[in-house]
Amino acid sequence: SQLAEENSWALSVHEGESVTVNCSYKTSITALQWYRQKSGKGPAQLILIRSNEREKRNGRLRATLDTSSQSSSLSITATRCEDTAVYFCATDAATGNYKYVFGAGTRLKVIA
């Protein structure tokens, strides 16, 4: 079973709207990362949030982490067409060997 998984397969929003992608995970973690993958490209890291942090921001992006419910969210405000991508969460499963397990991803389409 997936150690990390996003809760929606696909989302679509209109440009300028806000959107939230959710992720749940199954084990203790030391950190969770959010990545974005555009078509034909490798994933690019957006935010790394550690287990002792509750919120992290990066421009129009805001990630939250709730270790009690083992969940995280990534919110994007004022979406743009170039935000169209697949969004992954990845967790390290607190194994101590720094390898991350990725969810299957949420496909976000921003419509002009």
Next chain:
Amino acid sequence: EAAVTQSPRSKVAVTGGKVTLSCHQTNNHDYMYWYRQDTGHGLRLIHYSYVADSTEKGDIPDGYKASRPSQENFSLILELASLSQTAVYFCASSEANSDYTFGSGTRLLVI
């Protein structure tokens, strides 16, 4: 600019043949990883390495070998390619428990 470079960008291989995918990083990172991505799915870890001349099995190592001859280079080897290994392969590097830098991927088609 620090980067992860994969070669080739795409490859067609015949079933039973040997395939080597190469990865080179200029990030001075200790950790390197090989993931595969199947259409519409997330990334699954095949092998990783945290030091030169040493590799570790990931979650799906069967049918794959890895080689880390130097800090900068990490190869993925398919000794006997099979149809089920058709996928996009991504290499990444990182510092300990930090963000990953991914390459652009290698599209492998096994026929």
